[in-house]
Amino acid sequence: MAASMAATQQRLALGAKQATFGPAVAPRSAKANASAKRFNGLVAEAMSSCIPVVSSSRRTAAARAPLPARSSVVAQATADGKFDYDLVIIGCGVGGHGAALHAVECGLKVAVIEGHDIGGTCVNRGCVPSKALLAASGRVREMRDKAHLSAMGVQVGAVSFDRAGVAAHAKDLASNIQGNLKRSLESIGVDILTGQAKFVGPQKVRYGLPGRVDIGGEVTARDIIIATGSVPFVPPGIPIDGKTVFTSDHALKLEWLPNWIAIIGSGYIGLEFSDVYTALGTEVTFIEAVDNLMPGFDREIARLAQRLLINGRPIDYHTGVIASKVTPGVPGVKPVVIELTDFKTKEKVDEIEVDAVLVATGRAPYTNGLNLPAIGSATDRRGFVPVNEKMQVLDTAGKVVPHVYCIGDANGKYMLAHAASAQGISAVENICGRPHVVNHLSVPAACFTHPEVSFVGVTQERAEELAKEQGFKLGVSKTSFKGNSKALAEKEGDGMAKMLYRKDTGEILGVHIIGLHAADLIHEASNAIATGQRVQDIKFCVHAHPTLSEVLDELFKGAHVEGPAAAGNGAAKAAAAPKAAVAAA
Ligand SMILES: Cc1cc2nc3c(=O)[nH]c(=O)nc-3n(C[C@H](O)[C@H](O)[C@H](O)COP(=O)(O)OP(=O)(O)OC[C@H]3O[C@@H](n4cnc5c(N)ncnc54)[C@H](O)[C@@H]3O)c2cc1C
Numbered sequence: 167m168a169a170s171m172a173a174t175q176q177r178l179a180l181g182a183k184q185a186t187f188g189p190a191v192a193p194r195s196a197k198a199n200a201s202a203k204r205f206n207g208l209v210a211e212a213m214s215s216c217i218p219v220v221s222s223s224r225r226t227a228a229a230r231a232p233l234p235a236r237s238s239v240v241a242q243a244t245a246d247g248k249f250d251y252d253l254v255i256i257g258c259g260v261g262g263h264g265a266a267l268h269a270v271e272c273g274l275k276v277a278v279i280e281g282h283d284i285g286g287t288c289v290n291r292g293c294v295p296s297k298a299l300l301a302a303s304g305r306v307r308e309m310r311d312k313a314h315l316s317a318m319g320v321q322v323g324a325v326s327f328d329r330a331g332v333a334a335h336a337k338d339l340a341s342n343i344q345g346n347l348k349r350s351l352e353s354i355g356v357d358i359l360t361g362q363a364k365f366v367g368p369q370k371v372r373y374g375l376p377g378r379v380d381i382g383g384e385v386t387a388r389d390i391i392i393a394t395g396s397v398p399f400v401p402p403g404i405p406i407d408g409k410t411v412f413t414s415d416h417a418l419k420l421e422w423l424p425n426w427i428a429i430i431g432s433g434y435i436g437l438e439f440s441d442v443y444t445a446l447g448t449e450v451t452f453i454e455a456v457d458n459l460m461p462g463f464d465r466e467i468a469r470l471a472q473r474l475l476i477n478g479r480p481i482d483y484h485t486g487v488i489a490s491k492v493t494p495g496v497p498g499v500k501p502v503v504i505e506l507t508d509f510k511t512k513e514k515v516d517e518i519e520v521d522a523v524l525v526a527t528g529r530a531p532y533t534n535g536l537n538l539p540a541i542g543s544a545t546d547r548r549g550f551v552p553v554n555e556k557m558q559v560l561d562t563a564g565k566v567v568p569h570v571y572c573i574g575d576a577n578g579k580y581m582l583a584h585a586a587s588a589q590g591i592s593a594v595e596n597i598c599g600r601p602h603v604v605n606h607l608s609v610p611a612a613c614f615t616h617p618e619v620s621f622v623g624v625t626q627e628r629a630e631e632l633a634k635e636q637g638f639k640l641g642v643s644k645t646s647f648k649g650n651s652k653a654l655a656e657k658e659g660d661g662m663a664k665m666l667y668r669k670d671t672g673e674i675l676g677v678h679i680i681g682l683h684a685a686d687l688i689h690e691a692s693n694a695i696a697t698g699q700r701v702q703d704i705k706f707c708v709h710a711h712p713t714l715s716e717v718l719d720e721l722f723k724g725a726h727v728e729g730p731a732a733a734g735n736g737a738a739k740a741a742a743a744p745k746a747a748v749a750a751a
């Protein structure tokens with residue numbers, strides 16, 4: 167599984183390289199982009215329109231911007247002549263894309279049906295453009311940090327940036343990567359069908375675009391994967407005007423930089439945008455329903471994150487409150503008014519005025535319109551498609567619907583891009599008759615702030631509960647970036663890593679990192695969990711010096727397993743290695 171995932175990623179990287187050096191490079195200037203749009207309907211509509219948001223009271227059924235692209239494809243039947251395709255994937259975000267690549271590798275005849283833009287949220291309105299904004303604004307922050315630079319003997323003059331240039335970087339990157347994804351599918355013979363798809367019966371899907379008789383059709387497939395993703399969730403009482411009150415969909419366009427922005431929600435999106443905004447000179451006020459900021463993170467890591475990412479920056483916060491009513495303003499003329507209500511008592515506690523509001527309160531599945539009753543299924547009350555651990559869709563009685571799978575944000579298991587892709591690969595494995603289950607506890611997560619925060623597995627709070635429930639002794643090992651030569655050379659000693667493990671078996675339960683390049687560092691831990699490596703084994707692995715990865719090396723070496731498991735295989739393997747090397751020589 168890890169190998170096929172890596173292979174998929176390699177193909178993605180290859181696609182990117184081809185686009186960079188090959189003839190199909192997307193133009194970078196705004197003018198050139200404009201002309202490219204005329205030829206690439208997929209890109210054009212994606213970039214110029216906003217997707218619907220889900221309000222808690224009403225699901226916006228408004229059609230996504232129409233995608234004038236390919237009309238219906240006349241498919242040649244599968245080998246047995248029974249179906250048009252072996253596999254049809256509804257939705258071509260990163261989940262659908264990953265599944266399609268793996269399915270072709272497994273010899274299946276595949277079509278994807280995409281209703282809006284290839285690449286979905288991640289490429290067009292998520293991971294990719296947000297990381298471009300973080301990269302550019304992070305550079306501004308770094309170059310303006312005179313104290314940090316002068317401590318290394320470096321002086322810089324005034325540092326300026328061009329907002330439109332930063333925005334163009336994000337837009338161009340998304341457009342490039344969207345093109346790469348599309349080409350990577352076309353090059354291996356995946357049919358890309360355009361339109362919103364819905365079930366019209368078992369193993370049969372109809373797709374099309376409102377008002378476009380030239381686009382659409384009906385296809386049959388032996389297996390179908392639903393990969394329709396998610397859209398921003400907006401709580402009641404918050405009207406989105408896209409100008410002064412907006413979601414990440416609008417914020418990523420960086421159309422203006424308010425002097426003061428309130429960010430509702432201090433999760434991934436809130437934190438990453440606070441990093442972008444404060445680096446570019448905007449003051450931030452967090453409004454968080456829970457009593458502490460970053461409630462989804464391990465408490466100790468969240469406290470340090472608060473010190474590093476919040477306290478030293480122009481950020482204040484209100485916790486334990488919700489924005490019960492928001493009245494949009496007019497940019498530069500009239501402020502936005504936010505009524506704050508105590509989350510527990512429901513009493514109005516305050517009113518604040520800001521220039522803009524970013525709503526970052528989670529995401530809702532985009533699953534309406536799929537017509538699940540046609541296959542005997544229905545979404546749960548939050549709109550997620552119910553699945554079992556093999557990603558097979560369940561019917562209203564909880565039984566497996568044959569030949570239908572759901573992956574990614576639409577099933578709500580873990581709303582991350584790489585989780586969607588891993589689930590897609592897993593579903594294809596199951597379709598091919600090789601039973602497979604994704605271990606979500608080995609799926610890493612990262613927040614790309616400066617410094618980054620990353621983790622895999624459970625928090626310390628959850629690990630303590632597990633230790634009590636299951637009667638084992640919990641081990642906690644910690645290291646600091648302050649003792650790491652590479653981090654100190656970079657004058658980036660702020661940060662820590664923490665590992666939670668079972669003292670009796672050495673099983674790794676969770677690893678949390680905050681510090682320079684934490685998002686890259688976490689993979690040694692996530693791979694260890696995925697492959698069942700234990701502390702007593704991994705502590706014998708050798709890390710290059712001086713590297714940040716030694717933060718993890720120390721973390722593993724600092725762990726102590728007790729009892730019979732303590733010796734592990736590591737010592738034995740380490741002792742055997744020289745003999746093996748001699749034998750090989
Ligand atoms: C601002 C932001 C930043 C993010 N950053 C990261 C990050 O750094 N790392 C990370 O791992 N995750 C990140 N995420 C989350 C990540 O984007 C999602 O988890 C991921 O995109 C989910 O992939 P998916 O394939 O399930 O769905 P999506 O990417 O949402 O794709 C679903 C696709 O299905 C299409 N579709 C929907 N209904 C139909 C239909 N009926 N017929 C045909 N097509 C349909 C949609 O148009 C869409 O293209 C971020 C999200 C946001 C909003």
Ligand SMILES: NC(=O)c1ccc[n+]([C@@H]2O[C@H](COP(=O)([O-])OP(=O)(O)OC[C@H]3O[C@@H](n4cnc5c(N)ncnc54)[C@H](O)[C@@H]3O)[C@@H](O)[C@H]2O)c1
Nearest residue numbers: 401431432433434435436454455488526527528581612613
């Ligand atoms: N780096 C990444 O991997 C990355 C980056 C961005 C987004 N994402 C994904 O996108 C999804 C959405 O991100 P997000 O930050 O919107 O959601 P989130 O679930 O990470 O955080 C939402 C926050 O909003 C708070 N909240 C909810 N309702 C509220 C209300 N009415 N008033 C005040 N606070 C409220 C919650 O307590 C929580 O802290 C996440 O599931 C995440 O997986 C990932």
